[in-house]
Amino acid sequence: MKRIDWSKAVLAALLYGREDLRLENIPDPTPPGPGEVVIEVKAATTCGTDLKVWRSGGHAKMLKPPTLFGHEAAGRIVAVGEKVTNWQVGDRVVANNSAPCRNCFFCQRQEYSLCSNLTWNNGTFAEYLKIPAPIVAQNLLPIPDNLSDELAAMTEPLACVLHGIARSNLKPQDKVVVLGDGAIGLMFVAKLAFDCSVEVLLFGGHDQRLEIGQKFGAAQTFNYRQQPDIPLVVKQFTNGWGADVVIEATGIPKVWETAIACARPGGTVNLFGGCPRDTTITVNTQQLHYSELTLKGVFHNTPEFVKKALELLASQKIPFELLISKRCPLKDLEQVFWEMQARQVLKVALIP
Secondary structure, eight states, X not given: OOOOOTTSEEEEEEEEETTEEEEEEEEOXXXXXXXXXXXXXXXXXXXXXXXXXXXXXOBTTTBOSSEEOOOOEEEEEEEEOTTOOSOOTTOEEEEOSEEOOSSSTTGGXXXXXXXXXXXXXXXXXBSEEXXXXXXXXXXXXXXXXXXXXXXXXXXXXXXXXXXXXXXSOOOTTOEEEEEOOSHHHHHHHHHHHHHSOOEEEEEESOHHHHHHHHHTTOSEEEEGGGOSOHHHHHHHTTTTSOEEEEEXXXXXXXXXXXXXXXXXXXXXXXXXXXXXXXXXXXXXXXXHHHTTOEEEEOOSOOHHHHHHHHHHHHHTOSOGGGGEEEEEEGGGHHHHHHHHHXXXXXXXXXXX
C-alpha cells in the first residue's frame, strides 16, 4: 500500500469570493476516516456551474467561501479508511460530487436530487481529494480500462443531463429545442440526437460550439445573434406550432421566458439552467393555462443517472471528447476561468 506523507503540503484551489480564486499549498487531506477514501486527482474538468460560482462568489446549495473548489474529477485511490471493503489502493475511480441520505422525506419518495441532507464534496482542483463515506457508498464508481481520466471526469455533468432528459416528457419524433451552446447544452444535444429518436434544434451564440452541436447530431443550429426572434424561428421549423420540448441550458432569466415562448400547446419546458439567486421571470398566464404547458425545474442528478452517465461515456458511441477545448496544468487554473468568461474555451481538463 502506497503511503502519503501527510506532513507535506499539496496544491489546491480555494474560492474566497467573487472572481477570487487562489492556488495554495494546504495540508494533505486528513487520513481517511471510516468509510472514506482519498484519491490522487488525475484529471479535473471545468464546468459552467464552476464559472457561475466563480463569478458570483458562492452557491446556494453546494458551497460557501472560503472553500475548496471544483466538482468534476477522476483519479486513483491512494488511501482507504476503515470499513471500506470494496475498494483498494490503485483503483481508478470517479466520484460524484454528492450523495443522498436515503432517509429524508424526499429520499423515501426516491426523489434523490431533492434530498434534504445531500452530502456535497468540493475540491477537485487539487492534487488530492478526500471522498466522504456516503459518496464512497453510493456514488464512487470504477473507471473502465478503455476510458480516459478526462472523459470519466465528465460523469457528473452528464448525469445531470440524463436526469434532465428523463424529466422532459420526450416522445419519439418530437421536435426539441435546446437553448444554450455551453457544455451542458451540447451534452443535451448529443444524448437527444444519438439516443432519443428526436429532432434537435440548437440555439447558441458561438459558431464553433454550434459546429460541435452539428457533429453531435443537431438537425439545425442557429446563432441567436442573427435570429432576434427565436420563437418565430422555432415556429417556422415546426409547422407553426412550436417545439414539443424546450430545454433551457443558459441560466439566464430572459432565456427562461424565451423557452416558454418556444413551446407548442401541450409542450414541456425544461428550465434546466440555474439562474442567479432571487431572480424572477414573467409568465403569460393565459398561455400557460389555455395551452396546457408543463414547466419543469430540474436540478442535479441521482445515483441511477451517475451510473448511466459513466456507462454512456465508456460506450464511446458519442464523441464527448469534442467538449474538451484543451488540457492545462493546475497552475493555469485562474487563467482558464478568464478564458471561460470570454467564451474562448468550452471545457478544460486540468492535470495536477
